[in-house]
Amino acid sequence: xxxxxxxxxxxxxxxxxxxxxKKSFDASVRHFxxxxxxxxxxxxxxxxxxxxxxxxxxxxxxxDKKVYHITDSGRQExxxxxxxxxxINETREPLLLQVFFGSLISDEEVLNVLRAERDxxxxxxxxxxxxxxxxxxxxxxxxxxxxxxxxxxxxxYGILGHxxxxxxxxxxxxxxxxxxxxxxxxxxxxxxxHRE
Amino acid sequence: xxxxxxxxxxxxxxxxxxxxxKKSFDASVRHFxxxxxxxxxxxxxxxxxxxxxxxxxxxxxxxDKKVYHITDSGRQExxxxxxxxxxINETREPLLLQVFFGSLISDEEVLNVLRAERDxxxxxxxxxxxxxxxxxxxxxxxxxxxxxxxxxxxxxYGILGHxxxxxxxxxxxxxxxxxxxxxxxxxxxxxxxHRE
DNA sequence: CTGTCCATGTAAGGCGTTACATGATTGT
DNA sequence: ACAATCATGTAACGCCTTACATGGACAG
Numbered sequence: 001x002x003x004x005x006x007x008x009x010x011x012x013x014x015x016x017x018x019x020x021x022k023k024s025f026d027a028s029v030r031h032f033x034x035x036x037x038x039x040x041x042x043x044x045x046x047x048x049x050x051x052x053x054x055x056x057x058x059x060x061x062x063x064d065k066k067v068y069h070i071t072d073s074g075r076q077e078x079x080x081x082x083x084x085x086x087x088i089n090e091t092r093e094p095l096l097l098q099v100f101f102g103s104l105i106s107d108e109e110v111l112n113v114l115r116a117e118r119d120x121x122x123x124x125x126x127x128x129x130x131x132x133x134x135x136x137x138x139x140x141x142x143x144x145x146x147x148x149x150x151x152x153x154x155x156x157y158g159i160l161g162h163x164x165x166x167x168x169x170x171x172x173x174x175x176x177x178x179x180x181x182x183x184x185x186x187x188x189x190x191x192x193x194h195r196e
Numbered sequence: 197x198x199x200x201x202x203x204x205x206x207x208x209x210x211x212x213x214x215x216x217x218k219k220s221f222d223a224s225v226r227h228f229x230x231x232x233x234x235x236x237x238x239x240x241x242x243x244x245x246x247x248x249x250x251x252x253x254x255x256x257x258x259x260d261k262k263v264y265h266i267t268d269s270g271r272q273e274x275x276x277x278x279x280x281x282x283x284i285n286e287t288r289e290p291l292l293l294q295v296f297f298g299s300l301i302s303d304e305e306v307l308n309v310l311r312a313e314r315d316x317x318x319x320x321x322x323x324x325x326x327x328x329x330x331x332x333x334x335x336x337x338x339x340x341x342x343x344x345x346x347x348x349x350x351x352x353y354g355i356l357g358h359x360x361x362x363x364x365x366x367x368x369x370x371x372x373x374x375x376x377x378x379x380x381x382x383x384x385x386x387x388x389x390h391r392e
Numbered sequence: 393c394t395g396t397c398c399a400t401g402t403a404a405g406g407c408g409t410t411a412c413a414t415g416a417t418t419g420t
Numbered sequence: 421a422c423a424a425t426c427a428t429g430t431a432a433c434g435c436c437t438t439a440c441a442t443g444g445a446c447a448g
Contacts, residue, residue, distance in 0.1 A: 085312030101205035103343030116281030147299030164360035
């Protein structure tokens with residue numbers, strides 16, 4: 001379970017309450033690992049049970065506040081998970097199902113779906129670039145340049161991915177608008193490996 | 197639930213058994229919508245209950261064989277779903293968590309993870325291209341050129357996405373190997389919209 | 393005095409995976 | 421004789437989402 005390890009990751013930086021963890025997720029990793037509140041609380045309970053975190057209870061008016069700390073065995077587990085290559089990750093894309101079965105609906109209906117996707121993708125593309133540009137200069141001055149660099153790489157990934165998506169969407173929309181059923185040619189793509 | 201609609205999609209082409217549906221998934225949409233056998237059977241039971249499919253029982257030796265047919269209300273539901281724009285789809289990328297928290301492990305450990313990912317991605321990239329090239333010429337001669345074209349577009353998407361991924365991985369690996377913490381410059385990227 | 397922020401959780405249900413179980417037919 | 425293919429399912433567990441519930445503090 002990756003959510004466990006994402007939480008351990010944040011706690012390895014500093015102790016957090018469930019509430020603050022939620023804010024950290026939303027502020028940094030939500031683009032590639034969204035997490036919701038109830039999930040975070042449940043997972044913190046599990047982590048506590050497994051001995052990977054401990055809770056420090058701060059008495060408050062109303063409900064008590066619980067600050068979570070990572071334990072040594074938590075750090076060990078996190079390290080193990082981070083350094084371990086994962087097998088291929090399976091992705092599910094409802095949009096592609098819509099395209100795949102697109103022959104069952106009209107061109108206008110397909111285009112409607114594609115244009116909506118393009119608009120949404122364009123918006124988050126701009127958003128990612130804005131964040132990227134806002135933090136891009138902070139690497140050298142950051143207390144931990146390597147860590148800052150690595151975390152910004154995830155934004156790079158998002159930007160490049162969105163670029164590829166927008167590219168594809170534009171070309172698909174154009175082909176459908178003109179009734180041109182021609183396919184892209186990928187023969188120019190160098191595949192240096194597997195060649196003799 | 198998209199699996200429901202993927203199944204309805206296949207059944208809109210022709211009746212299938214659960215077993216054959218599984219093979220159809222594996223042969224065509226597994227790259228963007230993997231489905232396993234028990235899930236398919238459970239979902240077929242649900243669809244039957246909802247009146248979107250009917251079963252035709254064929255008596256056999258051993259267990260009976262059940263062929264599923266889509267109903268009119270199933271076609272209607274499928275159409276509705278296909279034509280409806282979805283909101284943004286959330287994606288979860290364990291690899292990016294590993295990179296984001298990469299400051300907790302060594303360069304060699306990060307590189308190990310990234311190289312494994314690159315190798316896996318390169319393999320599925322080649323696989324996608326091979327399928328694409330095998331079917332690329334069939335559009336014009338296909339009984340349903342539009343449908344064939346649309347289904348091949350999903351392969352295009354996969355190929356472009358993998359290209360972007362491999363691109364990113366190569367450049368990240370190179371920067372980490374040389375200890376170069378510089379970021380990509382995306383200022384050249386045209387964003388024609390949102391500009392005055 | 394209304395709403396937002398801080399902070400905690402429970403309940404229920406849907407989606408997905410893994411493992412297990414059955415049993416005939418066909419190919420090596 | 422053994423394995424693969426055809427074909428069906430159940431059980432159990434894990435992950436994720438949505439909705440609901442509580443309650444003080446503080447700002448407009």
